[in-house]
Amino acid sequence: MVTKSRSDLPAATAAGTPLRTFSRYPVVTLRVDAAGLNRLQLQTGVVSVTEDVPVPPVLAQSVPLIGGDKTRTEGLTGAGTAVAVLDTGVARTHPFLTGRVVAEACFSPSDAEYGASSLCPSGEDEQEGTGAADTDQGPCAVAPLNCAHGTHVAGIAAGNGANVSGAPPAGVAPGANVVAIQVFSRFGTDEFCGTGASPCVLSFTSAQLSGLEKVLELKESGVPLVAANLSLGSGRYTADCGETDLRGPVIEDLLAEGVATVIAAGNDGYNDAVAAPACVSSAITVGSTTDEDGVSTFSNRGALLDLMAPGTGIVSSVPGAKWASMNGTSMAAPHVTGAFAVLRQKFPAKSVDELLTLMKSTGRPITNGSAVTPRLQLDAAALGSTPEEPDPEDPKGQWSRFFINSNKYKIPDPGKVDSPLPVTGIKGSGPVYLHIWVYVVHTWVGDLKIELVAPNGTIYNLQNPSPSDATSLSEVYRVNASKLTTVNGTWKLRATDAYKGDTGTISSWSMDIPFYENTDEYAIPDSGVVEAPITVTGWFPGNAYDDVTIGVDIDHTWCGDLQIDLVAPNGSVSKLLLPDPTDDGDGISKTFWVDARQFPANGTWKLRVKDVTAGDVGTLRSWWLKF
Structure with missing residues (x-):
């Protein structure tokens, strides 16, 4: 139930038995009979009354497909950020996620009339702190209950397979941390699970609202959250539901705080509709594509869709230190969640809307029915056709x-x-x-x-x-x-x-x-030395090659005064040009070759120009380095 303001809640709450209240929104969950429901519908200050319906989750080629391997190679891993996964919990010690789960909470209502019980490891309906959302503890650790979904989603968004045997190379943002929030409950009857499907896990809307409130609280406390992932939902919506959906206000508040709420569109195969809460316009709604860039047959689509991402046959982490393939818009959404972490690292000053626009404008167009929706192409969004020029305060060069x-x-x-x-x-x-x-x-x-x-x-x-x-x-x-x-x-x-x-x-x-350039100008002191740096990062894990090329452009009133050296990252010096008192030229534009097999490729290279005789001055205009 939603009221106009929190001051209206006490009177409305008297219509039934309170089950759940919220810290900042005019919402309360009640158990009411028919008389109580009539009372609420007539009461001043009550905006809406809806049933707290439980909903299901909406279920190592996908990361290269969106260019995530490219951004990872370029050092864009989502480092310094965190993403929240509101789901069935996360196996916090899984090798794909070890050491990365930095906060946990559990909102898992129990309700005898629904046959619902808590999945929190403590057995309570709410739990916070280390282990609160760990699927390797409590009811989620007991077969045949399947709580693998959240671990799979977290791995897609932020898994890191470095030095992990049998693992995919990485999720989209392997440097991002994870906030794990359990928002599902255990249901023990076929009435809610479906014939022969009990026990199962389903999520109350009230639990999702509590989880989103917790994300907002953590963001306000300083956790560097950039996105919250909800791979769940139900219903059929063809228009914005933000004014009627209980989760709409908190999704708006998260957006104002710089946190994108990324939601799976749903798996009903609707051509013109999505599930709730994906229908909230301030959320980022994600549909699913195949590896061939077709629309996944199960994926909802339509005008409310913001982006598409791979969601068919996605291999990621599951509890028990294992791996599994899953299908669904649930798998598509965390690709976008991880992308927000990568793009926040790259563009720290851009808003959520600006980052979304960047993803849309660089995405690959996918035709779905009468609409065209961009499929996430992260490398194009983060790197463009060529990397941006480095910041003027940083060393020149940097990336291939x-x-x-x-x-x-x-x-x-x-x-x-x-x-x-x-x-x-x-x-x-x-x-x-x-x-x-x-x-x-x-x-x-x-x-x-x-x-x-x-x-x-x-x-x-x-x-x-x-x-x-x-x-x-x-x-x-x-x-x-x-x-x-x-x-x-x-x-x-x-x-x-x-x-x-x-x-x-x-x-x-x-x-x-592998071409690197420094186009800054450096004055060459008379009878002095100047060094111009180029920093190399990227493809080169070991030493450089035997044929490194150096291009130099210098103006000087007597070029014969100059000695030019190349200084490798380990300090080794290669002489490129020695002084020649007979050279009265006023410019040097030459290419040199160096056998650099004994020098590390990554690191800061320097062109050193020394004026050995007084009386003349000049400028190092630019220089470049190519492997």
Whole structure:
């Protein structure tokens, strides 16, 4: 029941037996008989009366599909943020989530008339603190009750598989922390679970409201929450329900505090409707796609949908330190929840609405009925076609130049198709190695030959046809491009289907070019030294290559005064140019090569320019480094 204000609650509460109250909203849960219900409907100050109906959950190719492996490579992991998972609890010691569950709460009402009992490990209807939402404790740990859903959702949003045997590489935001909130109860009868389905877990609306209140409280206390995930719901709504749904006001308040409430659209297959609370307009409503970017047959859709994300055949964590595949908009929603963590790390000043707009504007359009909804493409949202310029206060360089084509290209059966990728702004000849990431979906991957075509027509073979019966290909290839005079121009990824009978698409591909540049100007002191840094981060786990290229652009009134050195991250010095008293030129624009196999690639490289003779001055205009 909802009243106009909290001052109206005492009179309204007298109509029945209070079951649950809330700390800040004019809402109370009552048990009333017919007379009490009539009294509430006639009472001044009562806005609405609804039944507290229990609802069910709405159930390691998906992360690469949305570009999450790319953002992870670029150091965008959601570090410094937290996401809340309001669900069936979380196995807090699961190796995919170990050490990351930073707060827990349980709101699990028991009700004899519903045959409902609490899932809180303490046995009480409410519990807070360490272990309060742990599915490895209390009733959730007892078979055959299935509380795996919340652990699976948390793993998609924020799992980290580093050094974990058999694990997926990572969820979307493996650096984010998790706030686990149990909002489900145990139901023991087929009346609510369905014939032959008891016991089951269902969630009261009142428990969800309590959980959302707790998220707001934690956010106000300083927990860096960026999103709350609700993969649950029921009903059929074609229009905004925010004014009538009990959860609407707290979802609005969370939005005002910078927390996105991300909600699964529901699994009823409606073409024009979603479930509640996904129908609240201030929530982020997420539908499900397949790996082939089709709309999942079960997914609700329509005008209320904000985004789509992969939700078919998603492998993630489940209790017992195990892994399982699940389907549902429940699996799609946490991809978006994790994306909010990654984008908050990248763009700390942007609002929830601005981040949502960014995801929508960079997403891949998916046609669903008469509507078109963007499917999350996180790398495009976070990185764009090329990484943003580093902050002026930070060292220059940082990331490889990154180019991506996320458009889909159908592969003829048989036949070939090219996916083009324009590259600009790279100085000098080709690097020793390019890194090419390819994501192709095909009903028989073994039919395919994959090639990379350079702007000058040079063809690099990436993969030949094989006996593989896989249905998708997600691989990174290393290509030696050092013989190219330039990498600028239009590259093409070519997929050739050599055999008839199977179909597919080039879903997306990208190119990382290890080119780093510092375009700041540095005055060269007369009879002094200046150093210009370039920081390298990204693809290079070990030492650099034997053919590192350095480009230098200097103005100086007597170039023969200058000595130029390259300083590696470990302090090793390579001499590029020695002083020459006979060189009276006023500019240096040269390319140098260094065997850097003994130097670590990652770290800060420096170009050191020393003026060895008094009487002349100049400027280091820019320099670049390419592996």
